[in-house]
Amino acid sequence: MEPVNVAVIYYSSTGSVHALAQAAAEGAEKAGARVRLRKVAETAPPEAIAANPAWGRHAQDTADVAEAGHDDLIWADAVLFGTPARFGNPSSQLRAFIDTTGPLWFAGKLTDKVYSAFTASNTAHGGQESTLLALANTFYHWGGIIVPPGYTDPIQFQSGNPYGTSHVAADGLPGDVALQAARHQARRTVDTTALLKAGRAA
């Protein structure tokens, strides 16, 4: 059977979500998927980025990561979205990308794909679940199949978020537990998508 196509599409200012995205891409690849790791376009003005050294540094470090486009969504059987929390919601940069997808949605090109999401926030109760749930509203509108990690692996009892991998950025960049959780989430996404793909091909 054809391998599953997975797009990992994310936004990150200072590297936390980027690290989770890389781990998700690794997990998906290890599960046998073809993977595209894509950042969404930056929309913040250069002055805002320059005012935060960590932001500027991360932008430079990830200059070679390709930007997400509609073709990535069309190509993908499953999409893992990553975003930092912004007042308990997804970042405006990821929303800006999602808000360009009206024509794809209207043409039915986003339906029946598998969607899953991960996030970071600065504080433990700073809105990780609300960010993931807010993002999931879009998946419902697209007619997507949402695959959450739940507590389907022992790592979930350490990472602790059944809605999607999440990281508290005030603790530094994601450590082993969060990265393992991201790999598990990606693997589960690939496994579920593979079953659907095989069923549809039969």
Ligand SMILES: Cc1cc2nc3c(=O)[nH]c(=O)nc-3n(C[C@H](O)[C@H](O)[C@H](O)COP(=O)(O)O)c2cc1C
């Ligand atoms: C405008 C703005 C809003 C934010 N809102 C929240 C929030 O609601 N809760 C929280 O814990 N952190 C919040 N943060 C912190 C970010 O979520 C945190 O810096 C981010 O998750 C780090 O991820 P990154 O390194 O991938 O950019 C906010 C940051 C900004 C700039």
